[in-house]
Amino acid sequence: MLQSKLFYKANKNKSAEADSVSHDLLTRAGYIDQLMAGVYTFLPLGFLVLKNIESIIRKNMEVIGGQEILMPVLHSKEIWQKTGRWDALNDILFKMKGNGEKEYVLAPTHEESLIPSAKKIIFSYRDLPFYVFHIQLKFRDELRTKSGILRTKEFIMKDLYSFHANQADLDKYYEVAAKAYEKIFKESGIGKITYRTLASGGSFSKYSDEFQMATEIGEDVIYICKKCGIAINKEIKAENPICPKCQGAEFEEKKAVEVGNIFKLGTKFSAPFNLKFTDKDAVDKSVIMGCYGIGLGRLMGAIVEASHDDKGIIWPKSVAPFLVHLIQVENNIKVAKACQKVYQDLQKENIKVLYDDRQKSPGEKFAESDLIGIPYRVVVSERTLKINSVEMKERSKSKIQLIKVKQILNFLKP
């Protein structure tokens, strides 16, 4: 991508409205743009990151047997009345009328729309278990949005739903899903500071698990047992002053942001929809369900909270919008040609590269490159070309090394 053509504009002035680091940096570097409170556009840079996060999640869902589907966002009132959530979730539902009196809701989550389909597919224990997931927009009229894309009214979420014949099978799969979640956060570059955290099950079951990334901006508090290392959330800590696993009494307290949450739903949703199957013993039983969510935009914001310095973002390679930021210093034909050659060679090898071909001062290009946070910076100038070299610098490191033009590919390929 030529930077001169990229639909973005970096801003050196600190944003007045953004007080969280991720909001400020993502806005100033041109990843996102706010339309109104809690509603954002993902500009090309931001959308590239979002798509990378999406593919990490998709891959790991497929590994544990998830089949991807696409569901409606527009739901009828009736299915939401069936589970009682038309009223129960009233405060956060975007409700509206169509032509005439028919009422609709913009889906805040998708159990209600999935189960009618499942009813037409599940009849026998032979049809179980199965796992479907979807990645799409959800709407919740949060009374208070905050911290940029960490908490919004409209957000892209991955939800996986599992259907089981019995509790034991759900319990087993739940652990498989939890492991997949740990992998997702590890691959997203926040594995070391993300804790599987025991939480209450809300209205579904006794316990659920949250995945909490430790960060000062977080709105949650987690407690990490100093003895066995497990994490529990505030509610659990209130109910159990000692560690529920090892009885330890000392905890490390950390602020955290919830990047994922998994639940055992049991028959909470299958019951109202009368979703049943005939078991081996010829008895009709309710299907047992689990659900597993991750907010993609929130994860993107969390990664920035976890990985930045005073100059800008430092993207983990796995989610970075580009792998290489190619910077042309000096606007003469010789340097431009050398840059174009490097640009084309990298692209031929499917290496994603942003080429700063603009007529700007070197200082401005470097400053903006640090702000945008692409993992590798390659600088081509008259000075380096004299020795057939370019400068290679990793965004996360301070060391700059000269490498031969011909060695660029070898350097970048692991």
Next chain:
RNA sequence: CGGGGCGUGGUGUAACGGUAACACGAACGCUUUGGGAGCGUUUGUUCCGAGUUCGAAUCUCGGCGCCCCGACCA
């Protein structure tokens, strides 16, 4: 939803009730080219509505919007 703060060019800010200004950006020209370059020219602003006043960005009322704290967060 309760409490607080704030709305001024695209962005960040200034202006006692008395001619709306500065920096960044953007555009053009010339000079520059290794950490947000220089000079010159240009561009563009008081959230909306009412009120007080000779006169309102400034005061009052109403609305709308944004941010923060809290509550909430299957």
